[in-house]
Each structure stands twice: as structure tokens, then as C-alpha cells.
Amino acid sequence: MKWDTLEEEPCSLARTVAVIGDRWSLLILRxxxxxxxxxxxxxxxxxITRHLLADRLKKLVRFGVLRKIPYQEAPKRYEYILTQKGLxxxxxxxxxxxxGNVHMVDARGRPLLHEHKTCGKMFDPVMVCSECGEPLSAKHVHVHPGPGARRSSPVHASARERTKRSAESA
Amino acid sequence: MKWDTLEEEPCSLARTVAVIGDRWSLLILRxxxxxxxxxxxxxxxxxITRHLLADRLKKLVRFGVLRKIPYQEAPKRYEYILTQKGLxxxxxxxxxxxxGNVHMVDARGRPLLHEHKTCGKMFDPVMVCSECGEPLSAKHVHVHPGPGARRSSPVHASARERTKRSAESA
DNA sequence: ACCATAAGTTCTATTTTAGAACTGTCAATA
DNA sequence: TATTGACAGTTCTAAAATAGAACTTATGGT
Structure with missing residues (x-):
């Protein structure tokens, strides 16, 4: 599978992975x-090597996650800043x-702590339901095919069918 | 940078990227x-090619994200299921x-919809502060070095120093 | 003229991935 | 008994991506 086919999959995870699913993009965004x-x-x-950095920055700009803003003329120089899509x-x-804080720290503890300026406390992020505000866990979520789903399969039908077809033609 | 150095970085994001930061791992986990x-x-x-799938499953098992459970003897066959770390x-x-739902969908709309069984409604996930419950945004968060931070730099000091050293030795 | 800064580009060697075919074990079928 | 099919991989070669270092271009300072 090539990177460009990934962003056309009928799956929001696959399309996002096309943007951030490599070793460096997430580190650059951090x-x-x-x-x-x-x-x-x-x-x-x-x-990171300069080659790869140039390539990844270009990609992130192309996807609208970063924007190039000139900060000086002569010689023309740019800064890379997050767009709303990036934020x-x-x-x-x-x-x-x-x-990583929960499952990957060593004996020395967390590398970073986060303070919420709004309430002034050190915090952890919690993911909740937009409707009832309860914390989310996988087993309380049921998945339905949406309008952009392919065929009957809720999951990634194109790849499944692609595989079937190639098996048939063999 | 090699993959194994990534999981030793004093940065929870880098260490997590060592586990899930490639094209396929996230799709497998989905x-x-x-x-x-x-x-x-x-x-x-x-x-995915069978080669890569075998490799990635092995890696996810090694990291404790998946567990291999036998589901039949003769021939011995295993299922891969999520551990708590994986969940x-x-x-x-x-x-x-x-x-992806917000920024990468095409005209046809979302591939999947999510129902919260607890409240019975279709929902979106929202990230909130564990202390005050308010939705989080980058600009209301302040970062402090934690006990596992390297030196004075809150960010990824090892890479910075490594680069400095190689610049000095050149 | 010479050096430094900044933002890349170009080059070769190494590593990773794609794509397909192959292996081994067993059950069910002809 | 021989054959086929399911399942879970392994092995191979070619193509693509990445690492690591050097080079380029533009300009300002000494």
C-alpha cells in the first residue's frame, strides 16, 4: 500500500494516519x-536529518496542518506555525x-508535567462523551456505518474487496 | 535515529511513537x-503484506499491547487480543x-458513527482536564519539567545534546 | 576577503517495505 | 489414500524510504 492510497480510504483513522502516521511527523508536531x-x-x-525534515514540513504544509509565515526578507526566511487544523x-x-506517562515511563518518572492554567492544577487528559460527559471506554461504544461508509462493511471495505479481487483473479 | 533509540528518549510522546508510530500499527489496533x-x-x-503483519504483531506483543491466546490445539492457533495496556x-x-472526521472527510460524510451505550446517543470524544473537567486547548496548558526530565531542557535534551556534540566534534 | 547564519538540496549507503511465492500442520472430502 | 482447503506464518527479490554527511545559496558582520 502506498501513502497516497491511505488518504483516500473510507476511514477517518487511515486518513489521519496518512498525515501523522510516521516516525517523525508526530515528533515535529510536538x-x-x-x-x-x-x-x-x-x-x-x-x-532528524535535514532531508527528512524538509520533506515532512512540506507534507504538513500541504495537508494544511502547518503554515509558512515569512519572518524576514533578504534572505527570505519562514517560520512554520500551526493552523487551526494543526491546533x-x-x-x-x-x-x-x-x-506514555502511564505505560512507558522508567523509574525516574514523567519527563513533563502539565498545568491547566484555567484551574491552576497539574492534570491528566481524560476523554469523555460529548453528550453525557462520562469517561469513554471501548466497551461502552457501539460502531455504526455512517454516510461515508463503503458498502455493507463498516470496516475498511475497500481493502477487503481489493484482497478478494486479487484472490479471485489469481 | 533508529527505532530502538526512540523508546529510550526521555519523552512520553517519543516512547509511545516507538510503539504506534508507523503506518501499520495503528491500523492493526483499529x-x-x-x-x-x-x-x-x-x-x-x-x-497489509503477511510479512509486515507478522512483524508488527510480534512487536505489539513484545510491547505488551497485544497478547497471544491459543484458541485451538492441533494445529496450534493463536488469537491476538488487547491487553489492558492495549485497551x-x-x-x-x-x-x-x-x-479525521472533522478535517479529512469527503462530501459523502463520515465512514463511521459512534454510539455511547451508556447514554444511548451518537457522540464525539472530547478531551477534558482531569481536575476541573473543562475542555482542553493547547493555549491553556503550561508545561513543566517532571522528575524524568533530562537536565534543564524540558524538551528532548538528549537529541539536542547529541546534535551539539556531533557539531562540536566536526 | 573571510566567516557565520539560515534554510534548504544533493549525494551514496543502509534499512524498510511491497508483492508474491513458498512451508508446515491438520481436517474434511473424493 | 490422495487431494483440497484453512490457517499462520516464512522466505525471496525489487522498490521505496531513511540515515548521514557534504554541498548550495543568500546575506550580514568583521
Whole structure:
């Protein structure tokens, strides 16, 4: 499967994975949320190769997650800042960080702590239902096919069918 | 940077990315949450190559996200099911799906809808503060170095230092 | 003229992934 | 008894992506 086919899958997870589902994109976005904006700063703080960094920044701009803003003329230089679409990735970043805090820390404890300025306390993110406000868990959620679903299968029908077809033609 | 160095970074995001930060792991986990458990079912529904699927399942088992459970003897066959550590990935999956629902759907609409059995309504996931219950946004969160932070830099100091050292030695 | 800064681009070597075919074990069927 | 099919992988080669380092372009400072 190629990357570009991923963003056309009838699945919101697959399409999002096309944007952030590689080793570096999420790390770059973490830096963005920590106020890093410039090429060399990304490069220094991540240790990513310049080649890959240029490529990933281009991709994130193409997807509308980052925007290039000039911060000086002559020579023309740009900063990369999060768009609203990019800022909306915050719950993804936070849920990933939280899982790491719970399941991947070593004896020394959490690398970062988060303070909620609104209430002044250190907090963890909690995912709740938009309708009743209760915390969510997988077993209390039922999945239905939506208007954008393919055929009868709620799950990823295109890949299933693609596989069937190639099995038939063999 | 190699994959194994990633899981030792003093950053909960980097360590989680070491587990789920590739094209296929998240798609495999989506299938797990949709009750897929067997090798050929994963392969058929995702279109992933058998080689990579075997590799990724092994990795997810090694990280304790999935567990191999025998479902028949002779020939010995296993199912892959989510551990508690794996079930805890649900907020990550849901926040990714939700972002895709908001930002990546085409004209036909959402592929899937989610019903909260507890309240009976179709819902979206919302991330809130564990302390005050208010919805979270990046600008209301302040980051502090925690006990597991490296040196003065709250962010990923090891990579920064590694880069500095190689620049100095050059 | 020389060096530094910033943001890339280009190059080769290595690693990862895609795609297909193959293996081993057993059950059911002809 | 031989054959077929299901299942869970493994093995192979070719193609693609990544790592690591050097190079380019533009400009300002000494």
C-alpha cells in the first residue's frame, strides 16, 4: 500500500494516519506545540536529518496542518506555525503523551508535567462523551456505518474487496 | 535515529511513537478494537503484506499491547487480543478518528458513527482536564519539567545534546 | 576577503517495505 | 489414500524510504 492510497480510504483513522502516521511527523508536531518554529531549531532539537525534515514540513504544509509565515526578507526566511487544523491535533498529542506517562515511563518518572492554567492544577487528559460527559471506554461504544461508509462493511471495505479481487483473479 | 533509540528518549510522546508510530500499527489496533483477532482476518481487512503483519504483531506483543491466546490445539492457533495496556490506547484511537472526521472527510460524510451505550446517543470524544473537567486547548496548558526530565531542557535534551556534540566534534 | 547564519538540496549507503511465492500442520472430502 | 482447503506464518527479490554527511545559496558582520 502506498501513502497516497491511505488518504483516500473510507476511514477517518487511515486518513489521519496518512498525515501523522510516521516516525517523525508526530515528533515535529510536538515541537510545534512547544513553540518551536524554525528549520534549524526543529533539526537541532529532534536530530532528524535535514532531508527528512524538509520533506515532512512540506507534507504538513500541504495537508494544511502547518503554515509558512515569512519572518524576514533578504534572505527570505519562514517560520512554520500551526493552523487551526494543526491546533486541533492537540487531543491526539495529549492522549499519546498520557499513554506514555502511564505505560512507558522508567523509574525516574514523567519527563513533563502539565498545568491547566484555567484551574491552576497539574492534570491528566481524560476523554469523555460529548453528550453525557462520562469517561469513554471501548466497551461502552457501539460502531455504526455512517454516510461515508463503503458498502455493507463498516470496516475498511475497500481493502477487503481489493484482497478478494486479487484472490479471485489469481 | 533508529527505532530502538526512540523508546529510550526521555519523552512520553517519543516512547509511545516507538510503539504506534508507523503506518501499520495503528491500523492493526483499529482492527483490534473492531473485534478482529486472527492473522488472516487482519491480513484480509487491511491488505497489509503477511510479512509486515507478522512483524508488527510480534512487536505489539513484545510491547505488551497485544497478547497471544491459543484458541485451538492441533494445529496450534493463536488469537491476538488487547491487553489492558492495549485497551488504554482507546483515547488515542478515538482522538485520531475524530480529527479525521472533522478535517479529512469527503462530501459523502463520515465512514463511521459512534454510539455511547451508556447514554444511548451518537457522540464525539472530547478531551477534558482531569481536575476541573473543562475542555482542553493547547493555549491553556503550561508545561513543566517532571522528575524524568533530562537536565534543564524540558524538551528532548538528549537529541539536542547529541546534535551539539556531533557539531562540536566536526 | 573571510566567516557565520539560515534554510534548504544533493549525494551514496543502509534499512524498510511491497508483492508474491513458498512451508508446515491438520481436517474434511473424493 | 490422495487431494483440497484453512490457517499462520516464512522466505525471496525489487522498490521505496531513511540515515548521514557534504554541498548550495543568500546575506550580514568583521
Amino acid at each position: 515541537e510545534c506545540f512547544l513553540r518551536i518554529r524554525r528549520f534549524d531549531d526543529f533539526q537541532a532539537s529532534l536530530g 486541533d491535533l492537540y487531543p491526539i498529542i495529549m492522549s499519546i503523551v498520557h499513554w | 482492527e483490534c478494537f473492531l473485534r478482529i483477532r486472527r492473522f488472516d482476518d487482519f491480513q484480509a481487512s487491511l491488505g 488504554d490506547l482507546y483515547p488515542i484511537i478515538m482522538s485520531i478518528v475524530h480529527w
